[in-house]
Amino acid sequence: xxxxxxxxxxxxxxxxxxxxxxxxxxxxxxxxxxxxxxGMLPGSIYYHFPxxxxxxxxxxxxxxxxxxxxxxxxxxxxxxxxxxxxxxxxLIRAVSEESAYTRVIFKVTPDEVPRYRLExxxxxxxxxxxxxxxxDDLPLQPWVDKHLLRLMILGAGNHAxxxxxxxxGRSADEIGEQFCRFVKEAASx
Amino acid sequence: xxxxxxxxxxxxxxxxxxxxxxxxxxxxxxxxxxxxxxGMLPGSIYYHFPxxxxxxxxxxxxxxxxxxxxxxxxxxxxxxxxxxxxxxxxLIRAVSEESAYTRVIFKVTPDEVPRYRLExxxxxxxxxxxxxxxxDDLPLQPWVDKHLLRLMILGAGNHAxxxxxxxxGRSADEIGEQFCRFVKEAASx
Amino acid sequence: xxxxxxxxxxxxxxxxxxxxxxxxxxxxxxxxxxxxxxGMLPGSIYYHFPxxxxxxxxxxxxxxxxxxxxxxxxxxxxxxxxxxxxxxxxLIRAVSEESAYTRVIFKVTPDEVPRYRLExxxxxxxxxxxxxxxxDDLPLQPWVDKHLLRLMILGAGNHAxxxxxxxxGRSADEIGEQFCRFVKEAASx
Amino acid sequence: xxxxxxxxxxxxxxxxxxxxxxxxxxxxxxxxxxxxxxGMLPGSIYYHFPxxxxxxxxxxxxxxxxxxxxxxxxxxxxxxxxxxxxxxxxLIRAVSEESAYTRVIFKVTPDEVPRYRLExxxxxxxxxxxxxxxxDDLPLQPWVDKHLLRLMILGAGNHAxxxxxxxxGRSADEIGEQFCRFVKEAASx
DNA sequence: AATGAATGAGATTTCATTCAT
DNA sequence: TATGAATGAAATCTCATTCAT
Numbered sequence: 001x002x003x004x005x006x007x008x009x010x011x012x013x014x015x016x017x018x019x020x021x022x023x024x025x026x027x028x029x030x031x032x033x034x035x036x037x038x039g040m041l042p043g044s045i046y047y048h049f050p051x052x053x054x055x056x057x058x059x060x061x062x063x064x065x066x067x068x069x070x071x072x073x074x075x076x077x078x079x080x081x082x083x084x085x086x087x088x089x090x091l092i093r094a095v096s097e098e099s100a101y102t103r104v105i106f107k108v109t110p111d112e113v114p115r116y117r118l119e120x121x122x123x124x125x126x127x128x129x130x131x132x133x134x135x136d137d138l139p140l141q142p143w144v145d146k147h148l149l150r151l152m153i154l155g156a157g158n159h160a161x162x163x164x165x166x167x168x169g170r171s172a173d174e175i176g177e178q179f180c181r182f183v184k185e186a187a188s189x
Numbered sequence: 190x191x192x193x194x195x196x197x198x199x200x201x202x203x204x205x206x207x208x209x210x211x212x213x214x215x216x217x218x219x220x221x222x223x224x225x226x227x228g229m230l231p232g233s234i235y236y237h238f239p240x241x242x243x244x245x246x247x248x249x250x251x252x253x254x255x256x257x258x259x260x261x262x263x264x265x266x267x268x269x270x271x272x273x274x275x276x277x278x279x280l281i282r283a284v285s286e287e288s289a290y291t292r293v294i295f296k297v298t299p300d301e302v303p304r305y306r307l308e309x310x311x312x313x314x315x316x317x318x319x320x321x322x323x324x325d326d327l328p329l330q331p332w333v334d335k336h337l338l339r340l341m342i343l344g345a346g347n348h349a350x351x352x353x354x355x356x357x358g359r360s361a362d363e364i365g366e367q368f369c370r371f372v373k374e375a376a377s378x
Numbered sequence: 379x380x381x382x383x384x385x386x387x388x389x390x391x392x393x394x395x396x397x398x399x400x401x402x403x404x405x406x407x408x409x410x411x412x413x414x415x416x417g418m419l420p421g422s423i424y425y426h427f428p429x430x431x432x433x434x435x436x437x438x439x440x441x442x443x444x445x446x447x448x449x450x451x452x453x454x455x456x457x458x459x460x461x462x463x464x465x466x467x468x469l470i471r472a473v474s475e476e477s478a479y480t481r482v483i484f485k486v487t488p489d490e491v492p493r494y495r496l497e498x499x500x501x502x503x504x505x506x507x508x509x510x511x512x513x514d515d516l517p518l519q520p521w522v523d524k525h526l527l528r529l530m531i532l533g534a535g536n537h538a539x540x541x542x543x544x545x546x547g548r549s550a551d552e553i554g555e556q557f558c559r560f561v562k563e564a565a566s567x
Numbered sequence: 568x569x570x571x572x573x574x575x576x577x578x579x580x581x582x583x584x585x586x587x588x589x590x591x592x593x594x595x596x597x598x599x600x601x602x603x604x605x606g607m608l609p610g611s612i613y614y615h616f617p618x619x620x621x622x623x624x625x626x627x628x629x630x631x632x633x634x635x636x637x638x639x640x641x642x643x644x645x646x647x648x649x650x651x652x653x654x655x656x657x658l659i660r661a662v663s664e665e666s667a668y669t670r671v672i673f674k675v676t677p678d679e680v681p682r683y684r685l686e687x688x689x690x691x692x693x694x695x696x697x698x699x700x701x702x703d704d705l706p707l708q709p710w711v712d713k714h715l716l717r718l719m720i721l722g723a724g725n726h727a728x729x730x731x732x733x734x735x736g737r738s739a740d741e742i743g744e745q746f747c748r749f750v751k752e753a754a755s756x
Numbered sequence: 757a758a759t760g761a762a763t764g765a766g767a768t769t770t771c772a773t774t775c776a777t
Numbered sequence: 778t779a780t781g782a783a784t785g786a787a788a789t790c791t792c793a794t795t796c797a798t
Contacts, residue, residue: 027216027301143370148367152371159340159345178333179337181375185375186370186372186374187374
């Protein structure tokens with residue numbers, strides 16, 4: 001986070017920007033769009049955030065914090081397989097429904113914002129590391145490459161942003177269950 | 190395809206644009222960039238293609254054709270599990286190494302180009318439909334939702350564009366094998 | 379009217395644009411020309427007006443309002459022949475000397491601006507309809523086609539933009555008088 | 568006329584350009600449009616005419632020649648009033664129906680083509696001078712300003728390009744008759 | 757805290773024209 | 778005669794950003 005001052009308008013600004021970034025993408029959203037959504041003029045945004053890039057960075061931070069909290073709360077089981085499934089379902093919810101903050105993380109890729117590319121990657125990684133623990137805790141047969149397994153689940157979950165629909169089709173829980181079942185049935189010791 | 194004329198420079202143009210779109214993204218690449226890469230002035234591009242959007246459309250078309258060919262050639266086995274694995278490996282190669290044309294398909298999303306959004310989606314779908322056949326041919330236990338399975342594999346493969354490296358780490362074949370092994374061991378009848 | 383914000387610079391912009399459109403034509407005037415005339419950069423104009431076309435639309439609106447006011451004030455006589463003559467003279471002044479706003483209406487034709495073609499035609503018609511009343515009020519012999527008469531006068535007046543000169547030659551009043559005299563002497567009952 | 572070589576394609580070129588200039592205007596017509604209409608490529612036009620401006624100049628020349636011929640043929644009566652009426656009707660036909668060459672003269676104004684502005688004005692004047700003779704021959708009462716009378720008729724006729732329709736409404740002959748009747752009834756000695 | 761006005765850099769696109777072949 | 782390819786200048790417009798008030 002680079003600079004921020006008040007708090008009341010600040011949140012409204014972030015929320016509006018997140019909503020727009022998540023639905024239209026970063027480039028397709030102009031400062032004018034954001035300003036209009038929150039009822040101020042473009043120039044006024046700069047009192048709160050020094051640049052458009054910083055807006056995104058702040059959203060990423062808030063998003064990672066949020067998804068981490070949600071994620072931690074979800075994986076409260078003792079059983080590592082239950083935990084994996086709960087985490088996967090949480091990921092699917094995060095990329096689709098739920099708060100715009102989390103959706104932004106999966107919609108806007110770090111290299112759309114060269115200036116903060118590394119910071120954004122670091123933030124993303126902070127979340128993805130949670131999955132590392134989940135996978136490491138699994139009792140798996142020796143042929144499994146845990147690194148690849150983690151990437152497979154992350155990729156599958158990430159992709160859900162393109163097709164998951166909260167109503168109609170399966171629930172996030174059902175999808176998480178299905179994804180993990182392949183792994184469990186195949187590779188559990 | 191909207192309009193195209195010669196062939197020599199045309200291909201050079203497409204190749205250069207594809208390379209840039211694949212590495213920097215569509216929005217971050219200007220017509221100036223493309224022109225410079227191919228050694229002409231920005232305005233000259235318009236002799237060959239009527240707009241930047243059409244350039245992308247042509248690349249998508251070439252990319253889908255290419256990946257389809259590669260894909261078809263790869264899945265030549267009799268065994269459906271072999272076929273799935275070969276297809277998955279081909280997907281991973283397509284999103285990472287190989288020609289820029291195919292990489293563009295997975296890097297540039299249809300809603301970055303509203304004018305051709307539907308055409309691009311249709312082209313993408315044309316490729317993804319190939320996977321439907323692969324999955325449908327598998328002898329699977331009844332608990333498997335083939336639709337979700339297809340999306341899982343596509344998502345996992347797609348995601349490889351972010352982390353796959355041709356040298357260092359595992360090969361595309363190894364990764365495809367690993368991904369499919371979960372499914373086969375878990376759900377083969 | 380599509381969009382407008384302040385008022386001080388706004389008017390200066392309209393005035394400058396009107397002057398240029400009236401003297402050089404719409405196509406021959408660039409946004410750069412207008413910007414230079416008013417002392418800002420081309421891009422800055424877009425803070426005040428969303429496009430060049432909208433600039434013209436606003437000028438047309440102001441012009442029609444202005445000419446209507448002038449026109450109404452001119453035709454204050456009781457005698458219908460006096461009124462016709464006053465109206466004709468007012469038209470001649472409008473197409474030649476006087477404010478640039480009104481000159482634009484007769485210099486720039488609606489189909490130079492396809493996007494607002496219909497709006498411009500409607501605005502023009504709003505003024506030309508005033509003439510209809512003038513002609514309808516005349517006591518004319520039955521052989522007169524009032525519709526054609528109106529068009530004849532409008533055409534003659536319109537054409538004055540090409541040759542009328544405020545100094546040297548006859549005044550607008552004299553010309554209006556001469557034009558109308560033909561009609562009155564020939565067709566008055 | 569600046570330069571011209573062959574003759575077969577030349578005429579097709581002029582005809583196509585005239586049609587486009589007359590219907591869309593000079594600025595709104597591109598060399599590409601013209602080339603397409605005649606089945607060649609833009610660059611090929613330059614074998615026949617050195618520039619777009621020269622194309623217009625040639626059309627103007629052809630148009631003036633044509634209208635002059637038509638006009639002379641029309642005013643074959645002995646009676647000066649008959650001659651005026653025939654000339655006026657010919658003008659109305661020229662600005663509306665009939666050949667595109669003549670329509671261009673009344674649609675495209677000289678200052679749309681600064682380079683040949685004077686030449687175009689001269690050509691126009693060459694035609695308008697014909698009207699001078701017509702008017703000068705009329706037996707008119709002393710209050711008539713022949714110069715203004717000529718401009719009035721030219722203006723009224725010119726304006727017909729905006730509203731005259733060959734089918735529906737009155738014929739060019741009827742309109743010419745009506746216009747001239749005012750003058751004759753009012754000012755004939 | 758916010759506004760109104762403007763900047764300045766750059767984007768895509770258009771188009772008359774040129775010229776080797 | 779004509780083509781294919783390209784030029785180069787200019788046009789309209791967008792947008793993140795600045796800054797005095």
